[in-house]
Every structure is written in structure tokens, then in C-alpha cells.
Amino acid sequence: MELIIAMSVLAIAISAQLAVFSSSYLSISRASMKGTAVTLSDTQMETYRTLPYACIYLASASGDSAYTGDSAYAASQITGSSCSPNATPPTTATSASQTVSGPDGRVYRTDTYIVSTTPTGGRPLKKVTVVVREVKAGVVGSVLARQASTFDQAQD
């Protein structure tokens, strides 16, 4: 009898531990993905900080439902094809939606939104929002990281 009680107590404890380990694994894994996603969004945003103001645009403003369903999406995004006399920006900067491999080897999707905004009493700015989403088995999932900033031509 005593042994049964002891075994039961141990079973409960070990089950709880397994459950905690399992959820911890998932949590750590997700935190890892979010950390990687932040890195990717940083990289994307830094790309725009290196570009001349005229070169901050998207080649195409269209995307799938995940892209258009984001709060940052607007039908009137800033699009373009060149920014002469400056060098044409890299494809990574002009792609509205792109699938990239993170430093952890996982696949992520980086969505970029560029719209015009004008602060009160100021001239128009370009507002860039970068959203990184998880990709599971080829299916775009939830948002892991996002950040937004604005760009003025005085930065050129």
C-alpha cells in the first residue's frame, strides 16, 4: 500500500515535470523564434536606413491575405521601379513579402509596408512597417515581431 502511494506521488510529480518541460521547450522554442524574428525585422529596417529617401519604395504593393490583412496595410502604398540617379535598391528592400531563412535555420516571412504620412506642420514622410511571421510547413502563421519607423529626406 505504501509503495503504491509512493509510486502515485512520484507519477504525479514526474507527470507534472514532463508537462512543465514540454511547455518550457515550446516556450523557449517560441522565444527563440521571436528573438530571431526581431533580428530579421531589425535587419530589414536597417536596410532602409542605408537607402536614399527616393529609394524607399516597394516594387509591388500586393500580397496574400496575411499581407493585406495586417493593420499596417493600405491600398495606397509607395511603389516604384527606380530611384535614379541613385543605384536601384536591393530586391530585399523592394519586396513587399519575402520568405527568408533565419540564423536559426528556420523559415520566416518578412512583410514590409511603406506608406506616406505627414506630421502636422511637416512635409510628407515615408512610414515603413516590417512584420515577421512564422512559417510552419509552408503555411504562414502568426506575427512574431514587428516594428515601424518613419523616414525623412533630410536623412539623405
Added chain:
Amino acid sequence: MRERIERVWTSVGARLRDERGIALVLALVIMGTLSITIAAVATFTTSNETNAGRDRDTARALGVAEAGLNNALAVLTQQDSTGTQPIGSTLSSTTFSLDGGSGTYSATKTSGLVWTISATGTSPSGLVTRKLELKLDGTQSTQSTQQSPVYGYGFFVNATTGCTTIAGNAPVQVPVYVRNDLCLTGNATISQPGVTSGTLDVYVGGKYTATANPSVGTSTQKIKTFTAVGGCTRQNSNVICSTSSQSKVYANPYSSTPSALTKPTTDAAAVYASGNWKNPVCSVGTFTFDSDTTLNASLGSVDLLQSNGRPSFDCTVWSPNGVTQIGRLAWNSATKVITIDGTILIDGGLSFSGQSSAKYTGFGSIYANGSVATSGEAAICGPPAIPNGSSCTGNWDPAQGALTIVALNGWSMSGQSEFNVIAYVNGAFSATGGAVVTGPAIADTATLSGNGKFATVTTVPPGTPGAASSTTTTVWHVLPGSWRQLLTAS
């Protein structure tokens, strides 16, 4: 006693040898250990999650703070577009939100062309705030525009069709530019002033036609150049321009090379937008430049001096923001002096009724949103000349004071009058009888049948279409190396 001790030892030994209940104790110990382990793992996991979240917040706060800097750049480049705001000027703290986060930005002008901007950004969770600083540096450049060369002609007609007719008896003694045909009739002449020779240019973009007995220059006082792109006709017969015995044109040399010179354009809407014409600031009396807030000729025709009966006034028009003086117009009914400074716009035509007689001082332009007309005796004399009835005594010296009257819808003069002004006309210029404009007359079409008496002006006053201008442009850029991150409380 000894037996008693042995019994106790025997009893303790027996209990120690009995293992009943030990399993539960061990289980509880192990469970306790596992609980501690679970707690540790949970704490680690939570901490990891928190750190990951803080990383995201940090990145988002930085993005918001950067946006604050850029918002400030966008505002400052507009509010201090000319770079003229004084040192110590500030951009008050302004809050904004971006993608769920919030931030503020403010700026102070720390030197002549440098603004120091600071901005904060707070993550959507409110847990992370980042503060950034940046310097905005201005570079100024000045671009100068030369005065239009049309003012080198005393009589400039921009018509591309038809014939500009000069029919008066008094000689036109200024350079003449007619973009299309020029018709001289009667005893009209274009001749060198005084005893000079070789100073006047006459350009005819079309055909020069002489009817009756007109002439250009004389055999002893030839003009400098004569250009007739379309050739010459005299008494309905084609003649060779350079054969002066036939054409009665005396010049050296002759030419038929076209010129691309065009009349400078007016931008009445821009002039109107530059000033608060509805609400002038008058230190003496009143004057109405505009009765509403639209450029619509709402005043009809304005008799500027009302035969010298207009009460004195001294009114200044400022820019809509009240910072820049656009123009000042004053009239002293006692001394009969008009004072002009800068650009004035009257939302209506301009007329000078009989016996309007004044002299003016200063340099400036009056835009009349309508026609300019005078039909009686009137004199507007430029310094140092003074009015004497319907004429001016003395010769106007444009270097001492000059007035341009810009007629946006034609100019018509008749009767005896003399205006020491520069006449810029959109539409037709007509001077008949003894009416004369002594400054250059620049018009789209023109008819002269009176005593033409034009002169050239070396420098036209400010506000004149095609006047020389100097524009200083300030270009703002971020000062390299000025970006820095500041400590925050969080």
C-alpha cells in the same frame, strides 16, 4: 541501569531495521526535489520569455524614437525652410503614436543653421523607452536671376499676330522690339535721341511696313541695328530693307536673324497669395486693396488719387503669417506725394481721373487686377521730376525712384497725361493724344498714335515681372555623426 540502556538500544535498532514507511518519505523527498526543479525550469522559461519580449520592445521603442526624429526633421524643414529662425528657437514637445507605441519629439536651434532634435519612443507595452538625439544642419545657397532683357527696349510688343501700329507725330526714341509685324504710318519715326547715332536697336519679328512718310533713323543719325525677319514693305511694295533710299531705314548693320526674346510672365495668383490684402495695417487713414479674400477684381476700378481729393493714407500689407512686409503704399494729400515700397496689389483696375497730379518716391510695383486707364489730365512724376499740370517738370531718374504699374487687363491712355512709370501690360497698350509713358512699355499688343516718349530703365523695381531676383535656398541634412542614444529612466 545497564539493562535498561541495552533495552533502549535494542528497541531503536529494531525500529531502524524496520523499513515500513520509508518509501513514502523518499517519494515526498523526490517530489520536493522535482518541485524545486519544476519551479526553476518555469522561472527560467518565464525569464527567457520576458527577455525575448523585452528585446522586441527595445527594437520597437527604437523604431518609434527614430520616427520621432524623422517627424521632427519633417516639421523643422518646413517651419524653418529659410533658415532664418533665430538661435534659441524651439520646436515644442509634440507627442505622436506609431504602430501601437508612442513617442515625443522636440528641438532647439542651437546655432545659425543647426537644430538639435531629441525624441523618445516607448514600446507598445510601455515597458521600454529609448531616447535619441540628432542634429539637423542647414546649407544655404543663393541663386540669382538676371533682369529680363526686355527692359532694355523702351517699347516691347509681344504680339505674335497682327501689326503693331505707330502713327504719332512725335518720334519714338527708344529701342523697339516687335515680335510680329511693325507698321509705321503718317509721319511716324523711330529715331536716335538728340544728336546721337548708333545706339538704338529696332527688331521686327515679322514684316516692317511703312505707309505714307515714316522713317527709321536718318542718313546722318543711323540707328545701331535694324532687324526685319519678314522683310520690308514701303507704300505697298516690297523693298530691300538695307537699301535705305527705298526703305527709309537707316541703320548699320541690317539683319533678318530671328530673336527668341519673350515677354516675362506675371504670376498674379502668387502675388495675391503672398500678402494679406484684405487686412492692411494702416498708420494713417485707410485704403482698400481687396474687399474679399479672392483675386476676383472685386473693387471694380479704383481711382487712385481721386483728382487729388483722396484723403491721406499710409498702409502696409504683410504676408499672411504676418512676418514679412510685402509692400507699402502711402499718399500724402498735403504734399501730393505717393510713397511706394515693395509690391502692392489692388484687386481691381486702376484709373486716374482728371487733375490727378502727384510725384512718387521709393521703388516698387503696383499690380492692378484689371485695366489701367486715364482719360483726363494726369501726371505721375518720378523723382526728381515734379508735376506741373498734366506733365512733369524735370527728367525722371529711375535710379532715384521707380514705379512699375502692372496692368493685368490692358492699358488705355488718352488726353494729356504723363506717367513716369514702367508700364507692364497683359493685353493691349494704347496711348493716344498727348498721353505718354516715359518708362518702358511692355505689352502684348500696342497702338501708338500720340506722342510716344519712352525710355529704357537699367534696373526695374522689385515686384516687376522679370525683375532681377536673388533667392536663397536652405537645404537641410542630418549632421553626420550627430546621432546618439541618451540614457533614460527605464
